[in-house]
Amino acid sequence: MLKNYIKIAWRNLMKNKFISFINLFGLTVGLTCCLLITIYILNELNFDRYNKNADNIYRIERTFLNPDDHSVSLQLGAVAPPFAPLLENDFKEVKKITRVFPAGNLTFKYGDAIFNQDNVFFAEENVFDVFDINVIKGSRDKALDEPNSVMLTEETARKYFGDADPVNKIILLNNQFNCKVTGVYKSLPSNSHWHPDVMISFNALKDSAIYGANRLRTDFGNNSFYTYLLLPDNYDPQKLESQLPAFQNRHVPPGVRFKASDFSVLTLRKLTDIHLHSATDSEIEIGGDIKRVYIFSAIALFILLIGCINYMNLSSARSALRAKEIGIRKTAGAGKGELVAQFLCESVFISWLAAILALLLTFLFLPWLNQISGQQLSMDSLWNGKIVAAIFLIPFLVGILSGIYPAIYLSSFQPVKVLKGIIPKGGGNISFRKVLVVFQFSISIILIIATIIVFQQLNFIQNKSLGFNKENVILIRNNKNLDATFDSFKEELLAKSNIKKVGRSSRVPSVRLLDSQASRIDRGDSLTPSKADIKYVVADENFIPSYGIKVIAGRNFSKDFGMDTSSFVINEMAVKALGLSSNSEAIGKPFQYGGRNGTVVGVFNDFNFESLHQRIIPLVLYESLKPNDYSFISIKISGNPSAALAQLEKTWKKFLPEVPYQFQFLDERFAELYMAENKQSGLFTLFAFIALFIACLGLFGLSAFTITQRVKEIGVRKVLGASTGSIVALISKDFLLLVIISAVVAFPVAWYAMENWLQDFAYRINLQPWVFLAAGFIAMLIAFATISLQAIKAARANPVKSLRAE
Amino acid sequence: MISLKNIFKWYNTGANRTFILKDININVQEGEFISIMGPSGSGKSTLLNVIGMLDQPNEGSYDFMGENVFALKEKQRSEIFKKYVGFVFQAYHLIDELTVYENIETPLLYQNIKGSERKAMVADMLDRFQIVGKKDLFPSQLSGGQQQLVGIARALIVKPKLILADEPTGNLNSKQGEEIMQIFKQLNSEGVTIIQVTHSEKNAEFGSRIINLLDGRVEVKGA
Numbered sequence A: 001m002l003k004n005y006i007k008i009a010w011r012n013l014m015k016n017k018f019i020s021f022i023n024l025f026g027l028t029v030g031l032t033c034c035l036l037i038t039i040y041i042l043n044e045l046n047f048d049r050y051n052k053n054a055d056n057i058y059r060i061e062r063t064f065l066n067p068d069d070h071s072v073s074l075q076l077g078a079v080a081p082p083f084a085p086l087l088e089n090d091f092k093e094v095k096k097i098t099r100v101f102p103a104g105n106l107t108f109k110y111g112d113a114i115f116n117q118d119n120v121f122f123a124e125e126n127v128f129d130v131f132d133i134n135v136i137k138g139s140r141d142k143a144l145d146e147p148n149s150v151m152l153t154e155e156t157a158r159k160y161f162g163d164a165d166p167v168n169k170i171i172l173l174n175n176q177f178n179c180k181v182t183g184v185y186k187s188l189p190s191n192s193h194w195h196p197d198v199m200i201s202f203n204a205l206k207d208s209a210i211y212g213a214n215r216l217r218t219d220f221g222n223n224s225f226y227t228y229l230l231l232p233d234n235y236d237p238q239k240l241e242s243q244l245p246a247f248q249n250r251h252v253p254p255g256v257r258f259k260a261s262d263f264s265v266l267t268l269r270k271l272t273d274i275h276l277h278s279a280t281d282s283e284i285e286i287g288g289d290i291k292r293v294y295i296f297s298a299i300a301l302f303i304l305l306i307g308c309i310n311y312m313n314l315s316s317a318r319s320a321l322r323a324k325e326i327g328i329r330k331t332a333g334a335g336k337g338e339l340v341a342q343f344l345c346e347s348v349f350i351s352w353l354a355a356i357l358a359l360l361l362t363f364l365f366l367p368w369l370n371q372i373s374g375q376q377l378s379m380d381s382l383w384n385g386k387i388v389a390a391i392f393l394i395p396f397l398v399g400i401l402s403g404i405y406p407a408i409y410l411s412s413f414q415p416v417k418v419l420k421g422i423i424p425k426g427g428g429n430i431s432f433r434k435v436l437v438v439f440q441f442s443i444s445i446i447l448i449i450a451t452i453i454v455f456q457q458l459n460f461i462q463n464k465s466l467g468f469n470k471e472n473v474i475l476i477r478n479n480k481n482l483d484a485t486f487d488s489f490k491e492e493l494l495a496k497s498n499i500k501k502v503g504r505s506s507r508v509p510s511v512r513l514l515d516s517q518a519s520r521i522d523r524g525d526s527l528t529p530s531k532a533d534i535k536y537v538v539a540d541e542n543f544i545p546s547y548g549i550k551v552i553a554g555r556n557f558s559k560d561f562g563m564d565t566s567s568f569v570i571n572e573m574a575v576k577a578l579g580l581s582s583n584s585e586a587i588g589k590p591f592q593y594g595g596r597n598g599t600v601v602g603v604f605n606d607f608n609f610e611s612l613h614q615r616i617i618p619l620v621l622y623e624s625l626k627p628n629d630y631s632f633i634s635i636k637i638s639g640n641p642s643a644a645l646a647q648l649e650k651t652w653k654k655f656l657p658e659v660p661y662q663f664q665f666l667d668e669r670f671a672e673l674y675m676a677e678n679k680q681s682g683l684f685t686l687f688a689f690i691a692l693f694i695a696c697l698g699l700f701g702l703s704a705f706t707i708t709q710r711v712k713e714i715g716v717r718k719v720l721g722a723s724t725g726s727i728v729a730l731i732s733k734d735f736l737l738l739v740i741i742s743a744v745v746a747f748p749v750a751w752y753a754m755e756n757w758l759q760d761f762a763y764r765i766n767l768q769p770w771v772f773l774a775a776g777f778i779a780m781l782i783a784f785a786t787i788s789l790q791a792i793k794a795a796r797a798n799p800v801k802s803l804r805a806e
Numbered sequence B: 001m002i003s004l005k006n007i008f009k010w011y012n013t014g015a016n017r018t019f020i021l022k023d024i025n026i027n028v029q030e031g032e033f034i035s036i037m038g039p040s041g042s043g044k045s046t047l048l049n050v051i052g053m054l055d056q057p058n059e060g061s062y063d064f065m066g067e068n069v070f071a072l073k074e075k076q077r078s079e080i081f082k083k084y085v086g087f088v089f090q091a092y093h094l095i096d097e098l099t100v101y102e103n104i105e106t107p108l109l110y111q112n113i114k115g116s117e118r119k120a121m122v123a124d125m126l127d128r129f130q131i132v133g134k135k136d137l138f139p140s141q142l143s144g145g146q147q148q149l150v151g152i153a154r155a156l157i158v159k160p161k162l163i164l165a166d167e168p169t170g171n172l173n174s175k176q177g178e179e180i181m182q183i184f185k186q187l188n189s190e191g192v193t194i195i196q197v198t199h200s201e202k203n204a205e206f207g208s209r210i211i212n213l214l215d216g217r218v219e220v221k222g223a
Helices: A002-015 A017-045 A083-090 A154-161 A202-206 A213-218 A237-241 A244-251 A271-277 A290-317 A319-331 A336-373 A385-411 A415-420 A430-463 A486-494 A543-547 A572-577 A641-655 A666-673 A675-709 A711-719 A724-758 A769-796 A799-805 B044-051 B074-084 B100-109 B115-128 B144-156 B174-189
Strands: A057-065 A072-076 A096-110 A113-123 A135-137 A149-153 A170-173 A177-185 A198-201 A226-230 A264-270 A473-477 A499-505 A519-523 A526-529 A535-538 A551-554 A567-571 A590-593 A596-604 A619-622 A632-637 B002-013 B016-028 B033-037 B059-064 B085-088 B162-166 B193-197 B209-214 B217-219
Touching: A002 A017, A002 A336, A002 B100, A017 A271, A017 A290, A017 A336, A017 A385, A017 A675, A057 A271, A083 A096, A083 A226, A083 A244, A096 A154, A096 A198, A096 A202, A113 A154, A113 A202, A149 A154, A154 A177, A198 A202, A202 A213, A237 A264, A244 A264, A264 A271, A271 A290, A290 A319, A290 A336, A290 A385, A290 A430, A290 A675, A319 A336, A319 A385, A319 A415, A336 A385, A336 A675, A430 A675, A430 A724, A430 A769, A473 A641, A473 A666, A486 A499, A486 A641, A499 A543, A499 A641, A526 A590, A543 A632, A567 A572, A572 A596, A572 A619, A596 A619, A632 A641, A666 A675, A675 A711, A675 A724, A675 A769, A711 A724, A711 A769, A711 A799, A724 A769, B002 B044, B016 B044, B016 B217, B033 B044, B033 B174, B044 B162, B044 B193, B074 B085, B085 B144, B100 B115, B100 B144, B115 B144, B144 B174, B162 B174, B174 B193
Parallel strands: A113 A198, A149 A177, A535 A619, A567 A596, B033 B193, B033 B209, B085 B162, B162 B193
Antiparallel strands: A057 A072, A057 A226, A057 A264, A096 A113, A096 A170, A096 A226, A135 A177, A149 A198, A170 A177, A473 A632, A499 A632, A519 A526, A519 A590, A551 A596, A567 A619, A590 A596, B002 B016, B002 B059, B209 B217
C-alpha cells in the first residue's frame, strides 16, 4: 500500500516537473531557513551550557538606585571585591565562589618580542571549581596560586612561544612585573559569555602597586569584579536573594542619609541567562538578545509557512487533474480515509525530500551564514537526540500541514460526477486559496517594510550629527611609560603639520559613561548636595578642541590658569540637572564633585558621547594631575591619514620602543557600536527576498494554472477583438487585487512591529508612509512581473489553436 | 439478487421537477446477463450507478443479496460494494500514472490482501487476458481494446458476483467490441451476473434479457 502511494507520488512529481519544482523549492528553502535559524537559536540558547554545573552557577550583580525615587541609576553585572569572601562566610549554602577581574589591554614581553594582549583576567585559583576549563598543562588547583603566575590558552601560548613548552617560561607584564607561566588551558567555547586568553593569579592584586590587599577587603566602590557562585542542586536562588539586603546593611557602610540597601541591590543571575537576558551596563562581552531570537524564530516559521501554502494552493488548484484518479480509486473500493492517507503520504513524501535537500543546503550555506552574521555556528549542535527527532518529525508535520487541505478536498470528490467529466473547476474553495495568498504576501510585505526601516534607522544613526566631529580622530591607549615624557611627546607630534590636536581623557566617545560621584552645588550661601546623577570624564585642556566640541558659555580648561584642576566644565544637561536656569548662571558657581572643590568655568554643548541607543546624560569634565587617570590619547589629524599614522608611529617608537604601537579610528569604533544591527539588517534583507521569492513562485504556478483554465475564454475574447493588453489586465487584475489586500493587512502589523523595534533607540527616525507604500508597490511590481510572464504568452497565442483544442 | 422497487430520481429545476428515473421496478437473479438499452438521456447510466451504489435515488427501496441497501451506513455499503461489485467503464478509466500491473492491483490494495497473494492474483488475471507482456506499460501505451481488457481485468480481480458495465464497447471498433462481448459471455457462463448499458442492438443480444428505458421508465416491449 505505502509502496503504491510513494510510487504514484514519485510519478506525479516527475510528470509535472514545473509545479513539483515550485512545491519542492518552496518547502526546501523554508526548511533550510528553519534549520539555519534553529542552529543559530540553539547556539544562543546553549550559551555557557558546556559547564556541567551550568544550572547551579549564578553571577551576583549590583544595581544602584536613586534612593529618593528608587529608579535605577546604574545596573552592573559585576560587584565590589569584598562581597565574595563575605558571602562565603555568611551563607553556608554557597559551595564555591570565585572572582574574575578584567585587566583590559596589557603588554607582555618575552625575549625581544612584545605582545599587546586583550582579554586578560585576574582570576582566583578556584575558577576551575566553578567553570569547566580544560587545563592541558600545569595543575588545576595550584597553577594560579602564586601571585606572579599566569595561565594561557593554547593559542596564546603558541603566539608567544611557538612550539616550545610554555610552562615555567617567564614573561614581563607591562614592562614591570615578571610572571611565570604555570599552565595552559583550552580556550573556552565560542558560546561562552567570557573568553579569557590569559589568566593572572588573583593574588597578584594584593600587591598595592597593582591593586592592594586592603582595597580588596574594604573598597565597595569599585564594582568591576565578576563574581560567580556555585549553589547546591535544586537550590532556589530567591532564598539567598531575599537575605541580601540585610547582608549588605551588615557589611556596606551606610551613606549620609541612607542605608546600603536603599541605594544598592544585589541580585543573582543564572549563568545560562547571562547571554540572552542580561543587558547590564557592564558586560564582559556584548551579549545576545532574546528579542532577536524571537524575531528570527518567527521569520523562519513564516518562510516555512509560505512554502507550505504554495503546496496547499497548487495542489488544490490542480485537483481537477487528479479527479479521474480519485473517481477510479473510489469505484475500485477506496474509502475516504484511504484517499486522505494517500494524499498525505504524497505531501509527507515531498516534504521529506525537501528536508533531505534542506540538510544538504544547510551544510553548504552555514559557512556563508557564519561569515555574514559573524557567528561560529556548526551543524554539530543538531546532532542531539531531541533535535534529530525534531528533524525527522518536522517534515512529517509540514507534510501534514501542507497536505491536509488538498487531501480532504480531493478525497471528497464524488466518483459519479468526476467520471462523467463534471470536474469542479478551479478546484476547492477559491476564497480560501485567496486568503492564503494574502497571508503569503502580507508576510513578504512586512519583511520588505522591516528591511527598509532597519536600513533607514541605521543610516540615520550613522550619519546623525553627534554634536562633535568624529572624523579624523585617532585613538591610542595611554601608557605608563609616557607619564614623564608626555609633554615632549605631544610637542613632537604637534610639530608635524598634519597633526592638529593631542588630547587626553579617561574615556572617549563611543564607550559607555558609567562613573559618577556625588556632587554639591552652591545655592545662595552654601554648597548643597544635589540629587543630580552626573557622570564624569577626566579630560585635559586639549580634549574639547580635539573633538570640535563647542564651549557655549564660559571657557575650556586652560594652561593660562596654571594647573586648572579646580575648574569644572559641564554640559547643558548637567546645567539643567543641577537646577540652574541658564548656562551663564552656571559660570563661576562653586561646585563640588566627588570631594573635589572648585567652580564651574564652562558649559559645552550636549553631544552624544555614548551610542545612539542612549540618551545624552549630564556630564562633567575635570582635569587631573595624575597622568594615570588618562587612559586614552585622542589625536586629531588633517590631510592624508596614512601620512599622519606613519608619523604617529615613528614618534611612538621613539618614545615607547618597548610598547607595541596600536591605534584605532574613532569613526570605526562608532561603526562597531551598531554591528549587531548591521548584521540584523543584512539577514532581514536576505529573508525578505527569500519570502517574496517563494511567494512569487507560488503566484507564478497559480497564474499559470488559471491561464490554462481560461484558455478558451482568452481565445474567444481575442476572436472578438480583445488586445493583448486588455487580456493581460484581465488575468492580472484578480491577483493584483490580492496583493493590494495583503498590503492593507501588512501595514498596521509592520507599523506596530517596527515602532516596537525603534523603541530601543534613544534617537530614531519616524515611520514615514512612503516606506509602506513603496514596499507595497515593490511587492505589486514583482507580482505583476510574475503574472504577466504567463499572461502575455497566453494573450499572444493564436486563438484558433486554443479554440480548436476545445 | 437485486430487487429495485419504486425507484424515483429527480432534479428540481426552478418550479419544475425533472425526473431521471420514474418508478423503476427491476428484479435480477444471480447468473443473469442483462442489457439496459435506451436513447441518450433515458436514465440508463443513472440506473446503473444506483445499482452500483455510486448514486442514490430520491425514493424507493433496493435489496442487494438480501440487504436493504439504503438502510445501511455508508461504510457497510462500501464494504458490500467492494466485495461483490466490479465496474467497467466506456472510457476505461485507468489511472494514467500506474502501469497495467498496478492498475489491476489497485482494488486489492483497498481489501487488505497480502502482497504475495496480490501478486498471484494479478498474475492470474494477466495470464487470463493474455496481457502478461504488457504488464509494465502505462495506459497511454495501449490501444483502446487493450485498455478495456485491463479495465475488465481490474473489475474481475476481486472476484465480483456482479459486473456493471457502462457502454464497455462504446469507444471500441466493432472487432474489439465483439471480443469484449465474448469475454462477458464467457464470464456469465462461469456464473458472474452482468448488467451492461449499451446502445448497440448487437451487443444487447449477448444478454439473456433486455431492459428498455425511455424517459426514466421501463418500457415494456412485447415480452
